[in-house]
Amino acid sequence: MDRDKEYRDACNQWLADCMLIYHNQVEKIRKKRLAAATEALTLCIKKQKKCVNETIKETIDFDTSYANKPSSVQMNVPKKVLEDLSFHSYIRMSATQLENLVSLTGPEMQKNNCFKKSIGVAQGLLLTLKFLAAGDSIYTVSCQYSIDCETIENIISTACKAIWNQLVLNVMPSDLSKNRWLKMAQEFEEKWDFPHCIGAIDAVHIVMQPSSNESPSKQKSNERNSIVLLAICDANFIFTFVDMGTYGCNGEIFRASQIGCAFENNDMNLPKPSPLNENDTENFPYVLVGDEAFPLKTYLLRPYPQKDCIEVSRLNFNCRLIRAQKTIETCLGILSSRWQIFSKTINMDVDKTMKIVQACVCLHNWLRLSDLSGNSCVRYMTTELVDQKVGDVFVAGSCRKSSERSGAFKDISCVGSNVGSRKAIQIRDSYLHYFNSNETLTRG
Structure with missing residues (x-):
């Protein structure tokens, strides 16, 4: 055993x-x-x-110090060369501008968990710019990058917030000096023949897709499913002030907005009234120009009603004012043309929609300033976008198609009372007499 x-x-x-x-x-x-x-x-x-093609001189490396982090998703990021103009059409900026934008927004975006777990910062910024420029749906982007829709929305929202936070103070300061106001007025006079004009103002509804969780009565309300964009621009199609999120009936929009309150309370640091030229002794205030939807104020001029334009002098005044006011309509047209996200109803909630609008406005100003400085090899605002006069023929710009408000932008019929004060009426009449004098008629 x-x-x-x-x-x-x-x-x-x-x-x-x-x-x-x-x-x-x-x-x-x-x-x-x-x-x-x-x-x-x-x-x-x-x-x-x-790059397997030896003839390509330079490639864009999106794997920066912020993007060189381990991620659970391998994105198929298209490669573009510096000389390739299609890259500009892809995200509306050059390779150098994209690198600068990544360096500006990277630190803030890197703090968010959605970038650490699913995607690199540079890739997330590229995804966001492509979404804004092409106007793709969230579902399309989700299928393209193999990331769930909720994460895609968080990536876009975080990137848009970072763009606004990092660019707004440089491209759209909240307070302007008197010298800056005077320079803006001089540019309006030189380019659009309207003296003492400090900006053109307009307002649009930005329509959003109703949430499925809301009641049918709220879904039918246009005001409930839209935000108001109240904007002012200068003579170079650059936004100087924007106000978003004002609800209520159309007639109360301007009075309830922060811009309207600031002008009404004389908090804008405007220059004091002065003569329009050396030969005049009458002092004229510096004013905004708006269309018929806006109220007549001492600081805001609107056209004479069409029914009262029997006199030639009033027609001349309206033509001069409308020509200057068209700058903001062109500016909004360029915005919606360059960023196709506004070509249709935005399928997001109020908070995310506002972040998208803020980011697009900042990107518009940032790229427009780059145009004016001549630092970029490709232009954000091309000549065919704006109206041109070729010989004796007037050629309408392509941005007019975008400004027809067929997408997310919808016109607002009235943003304030049509009744002006006696002083405001006197100021408009003074501008009318000045524009119809012999000297200004010859210039116009």
Whole structure:
């Protein structure tokens, strides 16, 4: 019996040793296969990051210090060369401008968990710019990048917030000096022949898709499913002030807005009234110009009603004012033309829609300022976008199609009372007399 027990123990020990040797061999083979697969995957990623075309001089490397983080999703980011103008059409900016934007917004975006877990910062910014420029749906972007819709919305919302926070103080300061106001007035006089004009103002509804959680009565309300964009621009189609999110009936929009309150309370640091030229002794205030939807104020001029324009002098005044006021309509047309997200109803809630509008306004100003400085090889605002006069023929700009308000932008019929004060009426009449004098008629 002792011999049989020793024999069984020896056999069991032998079997245990054999199994240990087998498992060690299997583990070695598994490690070798895993190492080979890892090396193959690394080589594959390296090949994707390199341009196989030797004729391409430079490529854009989106894997910056912010984007070079491990992520659970491998995005198929299209490669574009610096000389390729289609890259500008892809996200509305050059490669150098994109790199600058990544460096500006990267630190703030990197703090968000949606970038750390699912996607790099630079890729997230590229995704957002493509979404804004092409006007793709969230579902389309989700399918393209293999990321769920909720994460895509969070990425876009975070990127838009970072763009606004990092650019707004540089491209749209909240307070302007008197010298800046005077420079804006001089540009309006030189380019649009309207003296003492400090900006053109307009307002539009930005329509959103009703939420499925809302009641049918609220879904039918246009005001409930839209935000108001009240905007002022200068003579160069650059936004100087924007106000968003004002609800209520159309007639109360301007009075309830922060812009309207600031002008009404004389908090805008405007220059004091002064003569329009050296030969005049009458002082004229610096004014905004708006269309018939706006109230007549001492600081805001609107056209004479069409029914009262029997006199030629009033027609001349309206023509001069409307020509200057068209700058804001053109500015909004360029915004909706360059950023196709506004070509249709925005399928997001109020908070995310406001962030999208803020980001697009900042990007518009940032790229427009780059146009004026001449630092970019490609232009954000091309000549065919705006109205031109070729010889004796007037050619309408392509942005007029975008300004027809067929997408997210809808016109507002009235933003304030049509009744002006006696002083406001006197100021408009003074401008009328000045524009119909012999000197200004010759200039116009």
